[in-house]
Amino acid sequence: MENGYRTDPGDGADAAAEDSGRRTLPETAGQTSPDNPWPLHHFASILKNHIERAPETWIEGQLLEANVRNGHAYLTMRDVDVENSLSVTVWRSTMDRLETKPQVGARVVARIKPNLYLKTGRLSMNASDLRPVGLGDLLARLERLRQALGAEGLFDPGRKRPLPLLPQRIGLITGRDSDAEKDVIRNATLRWPGVEFEVRNTAVQGVNAVGEVMAALAELDGLPEVDVIVIARGGGALEDLLPFSSEELVRAVSAASTPVVSAIGHEADRPILDDVADVRASTPTDAAKRIVPDVAEERAGIAEARLRLDRAVYHLVEREGQRLEALRTRPVLADPEAMIESRAEDLARASDRNRAAARQAVDRAETDLRHLRAQVRQLSPQHTLDRGYAVVQIDPRGAAPAGVEPGDIVRDATTVPDGAGLLVRVAVGSLDATVTATHPSNT
Known part of the structure; x- marks a missing residue:
């Protein structure tokens, strides 16, 4: 029983009679209704306990x-x-x-x-x-976050995109009417007068900074004409720069498809945005120097390049002229016929030497031939006959006696029978003879 309300239903008719005029308290909030609500104190007690x-x-x-x-x-x-x-x-x-x-x-x-x-x-x-x-606690927490994001590879140099050589339009995220905005625009315009900006003014400290900067980053990243995005702030206390170490903002910069330049002017305590950005600038002025070239320097560079090119062409022409002059003064070009005449003389001398050598070879061959002929003649049978010797053969024209053949040379007189016909060859001509007697050697 609680202030005329029952917290549990009764049993039987007696309980019903006892609780006549009193209604039952719902057990759950879902069982309450306009006709049977909970007392406020009952609801408050349950809520307090919860x-x-x-x-x-x-x-x-x-x-x-x-x-x-x-x-x-x-x-x-x-x-x-x-x-x-x-x-x-x-x-x-x-x-x-x-x-x-x-x-x-x-x-x-x-x-x-x-x-x-x-x-x-x-x-x-x-x-x-x-x-x-304290400041030490903040720095320690930021360092832990920096290490965790670095372990994920968000600061890997391989992820950083190069800045365009000459951006057509620059996205700038900074505070409204801030010195950072003026520094970036003024210095960039001085360096390259034709540069254009797409500026988004956001909170750069406080509770709204992270959301507004992320929204501006997403908007500029979606514009195809924006070639680079600069997030700039002119320094401040560590607590003021905490939005630029927000994990959400750091991950948004890492996921952006457009190169991002961090230009938070605070050297002592670098926000994590500096680590994830594609390029870190020490100040907004430094960012302006990094994103656009200096037109005066570029013109000076072009003038210097033209001067070097002129010098190179002049030296090339001068060097090639000297080479041509050297070629023209060579004897072969000064008197081209001299080379032909020299070669003709060499050819004539070579021909004379060849003819002389051929004649000498022929003469030596003729001499050798005469010597060989003489040697052959000395060794020939005719030379022996000329000395008075004769060659005796069995007469080849008739029948040969038994034991010999027609035309055989007689070397042993005992082999020729009496009456055999002979052919005797002398130095000039031949003689027919008949064997009448044979005489054996006395030795």
């Missing part, structure tokens, strides 16, 4: 308000990236333990637990701890 079951949570934000009354602190914390705020209460017992008191504008982390005050129905966040985020 909320207070949430665990304590550490959150981070920037203090917009910090009112301290009777030792209690009533704070308003704002998200550092988006336009969200939350009221936080720090009771006196917690305030007494804090080393530093909350200051408006400070960046803090708080350990909170939600609480619903039933009397007024006010939802509050009670902080059991509150700590300022």
Whole structure:
């Protein structure tokens, strides 16, 4: 029974009679209706129990308000990236333990637990701890994020795109009427008067900076006439530059198809945007020098190139003229017939030497032939006959005696029988003879 409402239905007729005039309280919110609603305090109790079951949570934000009354602190914390705020209460017992008191504008982390005050129905966040985020903490967190993104390859030099030699239109993202915008446009125009800009003015610090810069980046990246995009800001404190280390913005720059130049004028603490951009400029003025060439330098370079080309052509013509003059003064070109005459004389001398050599060879051959002929004659049978010797043969014209053949040369007188016909050859002519007697050798 709760204030005339039953939380559980009764059993039987007695229970019905006992609860006459009282209605049953719905067990769940879905069972409520206009005719049978929950009492407000019942709903608030359930909601309070549900909320207070949430665990304590550490959150981070920037203090917009910090009112301290009777030792209690009533704070308003704002998200550092988006336009969200939350009221936080720090009771006196917690305030007494804090080393530093909350200051408006400070960046803090708080350990909170939600609480619903039933009397007024006010939802509050009670902080059991509150700590300022120092510069060292911010730098450490940025370094961890930088290392994590670097491990993914977002800073790989191979991903960085080269800037166009002469961009037709430059996209510029910067604060409205800022010095950074003036520096980029003025210096780029001085270097190249024909340069054109597509400017998008955005917040460059605070909770709206990340969203507005990302929106401007997406818009400029979608314009085909924009050849390069510059994100510029004229420096500032580390806290002011935190939007340019936002993970969302860094990933958006990495995914852009147009080359991006980071021109955040802060050398001491570089935002992560510098690492992911295709080109990092130390200042907006430096960005202007990087994205467009200097027309005066280009003209001077062209003049120098023309001068070098003129010198090269002059030296080439002079050198080739000297070569032609050297060729013209050579004897073969000064008197072309001299070479022919010289060669003709060489040919005549060679012909004379060949003829002389041929004659000498013929004479030597004739002499050798005479010597050989003489040797042959000395060794020939005729020469023997000329000396008075004769050659005796069995007469080849008649029948030869037994034991010899016609035409055989007689070397042994005993082999020729008496009466045999002989043919005797002398130096001149031959004689027929008949063997009348044979005489054996006496030796």
